[in-house]
Amino acid sequence: xxxxxxxxxxxxxxxxxxxxxxxxxxxxxxxxxxxxxxxxxxxxxxxxxxxxxxxxxxxxxxxxxxxxxxxxxxxxxxxxxxxxxxxxxxxxxxxxxxxxxxxxxxxxxxxxxxxxxxxxxxxxxxxxxxxxxxxxxxxxxxxxxxxxxxxxxxxxxxxxxxxxxx
Amino acid sequence: xxxxxxxxxxxxxxxxxxxxxxxxxxxxxxxxxxxxxxxxxxxxxxxxxxxxxxxxxxxxxxxxxxxxxxxxxxxxxxxxxxxxxxxxxxxxxxxxxxxxxxxxxxxxxxxxxxxxxxxxxxxxxxxxxxxxxxxxxxxxxxxxxxxxxxxxxxxxxxxxxxxxxxxxxxxxxxxxxxxxxxxxxxxxxxxxxxxxxxxxx
Numbered sequence: 001x002x003x004x005x006x007x008x009x010x011x012x013x014x015x016x017x018x019x020x021x022x023x024x025x026x027x028x029x030x031x032x033x034x035x036x037x038x039x040x041x042x043x044x045x046x047x048x049x050x051x052x053x054x055x056x057x058x059x060x061x062x063x064x065x066x067x068x069x070x071x072x073x074x075x076x077x078x079x080x081x082x083x084x085x086x087x088x089x090x091x092x093x094x095x096x097x098x099x100x101x102x103x104x105x106x107x108x109x110x111x112x113x114x115x116x117x118x119x120x121x122x123x124x125x126x127x128x129x130x131x132x133x134x135x136x137x138x139x140x141x142x143x144x145x146x147x148x149x150x151x152x153x154x155x156x157x158x159x160x161x162x163x164x165x166x
Numbered sequence: 167x168x169x170x171x172x173x174x175x176x177x178x179x180x181x182x183x184x185x186x187x188x189x190x191x192x193x194x195x196x197x198x199x200x201x202x203x204x205x206x207x208x209x210x211x212x213x214x215x216x217x218x219x220x221x222x223x224x225x226x227x228x229x230x231x232x233x234x235x236x237x238x239x240x241x242x243x244x245x246x247x248x249x250x251x252x253x254x255x256x257x258x259x260x261x262x263x264x265x266x267x268x269x270x271x272x273x274x275x276x277x278x279x280x281x282x283x284x285x286x287x288x289x290x291x292x293x294x295x296x297x298x299x300x301x302x303x304x305x306x307x308x309x310x311x312x313x314x315x316x317x318x319x320x321x322x323x324x325x326x327x328x329x330x331x332x333x334x335x336x337x338x339x340x341x342x343x344x345x346x347x348x349x350x351x352x353x354x355x356x357x358x359x360x361x362x363x364x365x366x367x
Contacts, residue, residue: 025358026205030236031350032270034217034228034258034339038346078346081219165220 037165038078038135046072048141064109064142065119071141072116075163079135082166085110085127093145093157100151106143106159116140128166203243204324205357210237210282210332215353217339225341232275232284235336239282240357244304244329249362250276250355254295258339258349268349269340271295278305278331287334295353298362304329 049069053060064070077083093102111119112132119140122129131137141159215236217228230236242248252274260266274290277283278301290299335353356363 024203024205025356025363026207027354027356028207028209028238030209030238030335030353030355031214032216032254032258032272032337032353033214033348033350034221034268034341035219035348036221036223036225036268036341036344036346037219039223165222 035078035081037081038076040075040077040083040163040165042161042163043074043076044071045074046070048143058148059144059146061144062107062142064107064140065117065121067142069142070109070116071159073139073141073161074114075131075137075139077131077135077137077163077165079131079133081135082128082130083137083163084166085122085129085161085163087122087159087161091157091159093155095151095153095155097153098151100153102145102147102150102155102157104143104145104157106141108142108161109140111138112136114138203246203359205248205359206239206241207355207357208239208241210239211235215335215337221339221341223341223346224343227338227340229338230336232273232287232334232336235275235284235334237282238333238335238355240303240331240333241328242303242331242359243324243327245302245306245327246359247300247302248331248357248359249298249300250290250333250357251298251362251365252290252292252296252333252335252353252355253365254292254335254337254353255351256295258351260345260347260349262347263345266345266347266349268342268344270337270351271339272335272337272353274299274336275334276301276331277334278302280304280329282330282332284334290333296365298365300360300362301331303331 048062048071050060053069062069087106087108089106091104091106093104095101108122109116109119110122110129112130119138129137139161213236215230217230221228240248240250252272254270254272256270257267258270272292272295274292274297275287276290276299277287279286288301291297333355
C-alpha cells in the first residue's frame, strides 16, 4: 500500500514539472573575402654599366649577383602577394652608329631584401615569387655578350620583363 | 494518523506551484517543437568563402562557382525538417577604409540526399542576399512524412537516426574602381528544426 502511495505521489510530482519545448537554433558565421591587388610598378634604379669594361676577353660578362655594374630595378605591388616573373633572356642590341647587331644574354637575380649578394639567380623562364611585407621585390640585371665579331660603335637594346599576380 | 514525510513534501511542492505567479495558458501541443534533438553544423570546406585572385581594380565580375562553394554540413535527425535562414551582407568592405566597398551577390543551394554532391542540389532563393528554406534532412522524395521520432529519453541515441544535409554558399563580386587591399563581409546562417528562424532584418 505504501509503495502504491509513493508511486502515485511521484507520478503527481512529475506532472507538476513544466515541460520546456523550445526549438533549438544553431548558428554559424561565414566570412566572405577578396583581396584586390595593387598595380605593379617597375622602377629602374641603376642601368647596367659597360663603361671601360673592356679586357683581354671578347666576352663581356656582368654577373647580376656579384658585379657592381649590374642594373638594378625594384618591383612594387601588393605586400606579400605572389607573382609570376618572366623575361626574355636573349635580345638583340643594335649599332646606333652603323651596321651590325650583338646578341645580349640577360641574367637576372632577385630578392625580397635589398641585398644584391644574397639574391637568387632567376634562371628559369618563369618564376613564382612573392613581394615582401612592404610590397617590394628587388631585381639585379646582368648578362654576357660576345664582342668577337662586333663592329665598332655604340649599341643599344631593350630588356623586357613581365610580372603578373598569380 | 501521522502524516508521512513523503506526503509533506508533496504538499509543499504543490503549494509552491500554485503560489508561483505564472501566465495562465491552455495546454498545447506544438508538433513543430523538438525539444532535445540536436543539430550540428560543420564547415566542410574549412575556410572562408574566398574569391581567389588575382583580383584587380576595375576587374569586373569575379565568381565563386557552385563547385568551389563554401559547404556547411547540417547533421540532424534524418526524418525531420530543418529551417535555414541565410543572411549575407550586400558588400565586402575594405578593412582599412569602410568607404571602399565591393558589391557582393550571394547564391545558395542545398543537398539532402545523404552525401555531399553538387549533382542534385536544390537552389535557395535569396533576395538581397537574404532568404530562407525548409527541407528534410534526408529527402523523402514523394513519400509522406514518416512516423514521429522517438522521444529523446535516456535510451535514445540520436546518432543512430542522424543524417547529413549540405548547404552550399557561393556567388559573385563586381570589382570597380576601388583601392587595393583586403575586403570582407559576413554571412550568418541560422538552422533549427521545423520552420526557419525569423530574420531580424
